[in-house]
Structures are given as structure tokens and as C-alpha cells.
Amino acid sequence: MSIKLINSETEWNNFFDRVGSPSFHHAWEWGTFQEKHGYPIERLGVYHKNDLIGICLVVKIRSKRGNFLLIPHGPLFETLKLDQLGFVIEPNKYESIKNIFFELNEHLKSIARNEGYWFIRMASPLLDNKINRQLFHDLGFRKSSTYIHAETMHVIDLRKSTDELLSKMRKNTRYYVRKAIKESLEIECRTDDRAMDIFWELLAITVKRERFVSYSKKYIDNEYRVFRKNNNAVFFLGKAPPKFAEIGPSNYLAGSLVIFTKTAGFYHHGASIHTKIPIAYKLQWDSILYAKNRGCHFYNLHGVYRPGRAPRAWKGLTLFKQGFGGSQMDYVPTQDYAVSPKYIISFAADQYINLKRGM
Template identity: 30%
Template sequence: MNWGEVVKRYPEANFLQSPNYGKMNEILGDKVITEDFDSKGHALMIVRDAKRGRYLEIPCGPLLDWRDKEAAKGVFTKISEIAKQEKCAFVRVRPQLKRSAENIKLLTDLGLKKAPMHLAAEHTVMIDLTKPEDNLLASMRRQTRYEVRRASKLGIMVEKDNNETIFREFRKVQAETAKRQGFIPPNLKTLLAEKEAFGNNIVIYVAKTAEGGPIAYGMIIKDGEEGDYYEAASTPLNRKLPGAYALLWQAMKDLKTEGYKRFNLWGIAPAGQPNHRYAGVTTFKTGFGGEVVEYVPAHDLVISRTRYLADFTFETLRKKRRHL
């Protein structure tokens, strides 16, 4: 199947299963395997050579009809064979399945176990862009709507581009943001690989003061029926000016105009976890309305129990250290 046929069959698909994402990983030196499983499902798989061990990663996949248990069993049998051929200790998946006892049972019945670390955004806000613009505004939290309107009154402008200069600028500002907020940003090599792979489907938005001073940055990736607010950065001006509000609202309007059906705000904290690394942005993102979505957590298919145990121990300790 080509990517258009995959999206038509599996509309929940996003950029992490797209050929563009595969190309990006190949640019960075990782092996990418794409399989259609005799039209029973689709998976873009990445062989990861981490210091702790080699494993097969399937982010936001595999894509298949989970109601067909026999087909799912056949898909995972093939995935297991591929992992063994690639000498992987385990396979890590995070399907596009909403979290429920029934869906988690689907995974455990296939022999998978809950992973010690997350894969892709398991908790997010999904905005329905098929709604009229007035409805999108009305769905926002009152304070969010106020900040969007205040940005307009203050003359805050939102620009967008995807040339190399803006990616380098974004990297510099994000590195400064990371120091203030305590997270690890992607390096410039990764950002430029994303730019090369996604082409016109990736863009950097910048909110600026009326005088042209940058306030907030946002990277939007578009693929399938979805736009994703994948990376962000800000200057100290964002503490007092509603630049990020103006940026997201403009991105929402642009994606709607371009025909995308949903906007994934990509990562919020789980309920009741105030120390989670996304806790600081959760109030901001949920203020834009939309549906809070919780996907099934990442699960692992163990190939080598001995090698997997070492990885499991390492990742469990790292998760505690990073408040994930």
C-alpha cells in the first residue's frame, strides 16, 4: 500500500508511521523496515541501536483492525520474526488505541507486557478541526479565549517558514528554553533531518511582538489527516505576553484551511501527576478545548528475556530520575 491508501484505511495514522518519518530516521543512520503484512496491517519499524541494547520500535503503530484478533496475531508473529532477524532484544509498540481495559487485554493476549518507558505521546489533547471556527473559539477555556484576543489587541504577529535559517534559530532558542525548564531538546542534526525528510509538511511558526521581537516558536508537522504541535520553544517575553496563544490559534486556523481534520497538541501530563515533565504545559494545552485522549501505554514484545531484563531495569530507574 502507498501512504495515501494506508491513511484511507487507517485514518488514525499520523506522521510517525509515514514514509517521511522513515526517511528522517534513515538520514540519521537508523535502519527502517516497512511492512504491509499481506494487507492485514501496516507498520513502519525502526531498528534502534541504543547503548542499553538493540530493539525494534513501532511508534503509533502497528496500524491494523484490532477487532480481528487472528489478523493481529498474524501481524505480531511476523513482527517477532523480523525482530529476531534483526537480533533485537524486544519490540516496543504504542498503537493508536485509546486506553481501556479491553484494549490493554488485546495487547496482553498477544504476549506483550507494559513497557517501563513511554513511546510517543500517550496523553494528549486532540482538537477537531472539522468544527466551524466560531465553535473552536467557543470550545476554549475562557482564559484561553481571552489571551487569544489579547494577543490580537497587542498586535502580536505570527509568521511561519521552513528554511534552514529558521530551523537553526529555533534550535538556539529551544536550547535556551530547555535550560530554563529542565528538558532535553533534540539536537540540530535531528531538526535538519526532519526538515529534509518532511519538506513542505513541516513548518516553524514564530509569534512576534508588534516591533518584531520573537516570543514563542512552534514546530508543526503535517501528515495524513493530522497536524501535530511537535516541538516548542520560547523567549522570556512569553512569560508576560500571550505569544504561544496566538501561535497555536493561527496554526489551528491554517490547518483547518488546508483541510486537516484534527490537531494533536502532543503531550500532556497524566491526571494526578504534578511532577510529570509535561505538567507545566498541560493547563495551557487543555485550555484550547478538544478531547483529552489517553492512549494505551507502550508495550514490549520480549524476544530475548536475558537481554530484556537488563534494559527493563535500566529504563525503570531512568524513568524515576526524570519524573516521567
């Protein structure tokens, strides 16, 4: 087995799609996006002879809380069994998969030691079960005191008819979706530059109302542009007919940025004006239909509340997301591998931040 850099976007994407493209955080575009924000990256390929059997995006982060190598929703291996948008290890393949993980982790440890990183943080797409947790325990990882990317998500299986999707919704969610359709609430699917400006105005209103710290405009704009280049990012912007006389930026009431892989659509950013008009329900319904018509198998409403791993403030949004049907998907909690004694500094800092978040 050998581990080499992958410089070919085509080679990376072909493998990414072949194993199910479970998370945009391990897409080629996510690496490009990280580089735009000043983080060095490495795209590693794991080869058996000349055959690519795994990929691993490595993001090199230096921050006040510590220096570490981040593996965002990876690595991905073809020997893992896909279950919706996560992976499981079949018992008869455990030892071979553990050996592959071990060799990869040895390579990551070498990078960390040579370049002054304190630890490896792996946000794995392995589903949270006993055998998957055992893998990290056997390799010497420990549960991280925090998370970087969503660990608990709400996922809708789109391989159903439209009527079936509606029938699986919570009763009041289905009522508001149908009401929004009846009232001709308009949702625009846009990939132009102006869409970003409209969304940002809506987000500024949302931040002021809900009192949270949002990503910067540069962050969201770069994410949008990087994924849009490959037709993998769409803004959904909702506005009501003139009869409602709502006041908003350019009469828009809600917006979202949805990122796509071959397999799924991901509701990653959202914003809205407080209103009794059920525009947010129509926004999600149109996004679901768009993903289905695009050929996606799943629509991922992304992060939901998980006690001890997410802020309690997420409870309301979680209830909204769960109303659209689907099921909860839990990844193994983020795992850390200490390379330097300095890791304890980061661990303590993350615990302090968790207290401030209300976790």
C-alpha cells in the same frame, strides 16, 4: 495472509491516508527520518491475497539500554475503527484482528531472533480501553516500563466554526488569544532554511530557562527537512510589534514546528522567550487556523501529563494546552514482547530512568 516489504511510497501513503493518517510517526517520512539517524527500518505490508490490509513501520534500534524493534504508533489496519486520531476494536472483529496481529508479531519475532534484537516495543495507536488492552495480553505482551512516543495527547476537533473553537477555550485562554489579535502580534508561517536557525536560537533560550535536555539541532533539522519535502512541515514564528521592545533572536519571541498528515496537524516542538506578551497563545491559535484551512480534521497538541507515564514537570505545559479546548486522548500504554532473556536488562534500565525523570 502474507507479509511483504513495501518499497512504494505511493502505495504506503495511499493506505496511510485511507485509514485516517492518525500519527506522523507512522508516515513514510518518519521512516526516512529514522534512516537519516542511522536506524535501519523495514516498511511491512500485510496482504490478504493481493489486497493491502495493514502497514507496519519497523525501526531497528541498538542502544546501551538494549536492542529492540520499535513500532512507532502502529501498526495500522483497515479493519480497525477510527475514533478521532486513535483506533478501537469492534467486538465482532476481535478474533480476526487478533489473528492478524498474531501473524504480524510472529514475523517480527523472526526478524528479532535472526538479527539479535531482545524485544519488540509497540507504541500502538489503539485507544486505551479494556478490549484493546486485552488484545496485547492475549498475544503475550506486557506493559512497557517507559514510553517512546506520546501515549496521552490533547486533541482539538477542527470540524467546527472559528467561533465555536473560541467558545470551547478556557476563559483566560480565549482572553489572551483575543488580546493578541487586538495587539497585532505577528505569526509567520515559514518553510525556509532560516526558519530552522531562528527556532533553534529560541529553543536554546528555552532549554537554559527550563533546564531540560532537548533534541539536537540535527534531529529537528532532519525532521523538518524530511517532512517539508512533501509539504508536511511548517515553522510558526511569533514576534511582537516594535513598540514592545522585547529582546530576542531577530526579535522573535516564540516558535513551533508543526508536522502534518492528511488528517491532522501535530504541535511537535515548541520554544519561547519568557515574556508577558501573549505570543504563545497567538502562535497556537494561528497554527489551529492554519491546520483547519489546510483541511485537517484535528489539531493535536501532542503529549500531556499522565500520572506514572510522564514527568511531573509536564503539568504546567499540560494546563496551557488544555486551555485551547478539545479533549484528552489516551493510547494503550506502550507494550513490550520479550524475545530474549536479556529483555530484563532493558526493563530495569528504563525503570531507573523513570525515577530520574520524576515519574
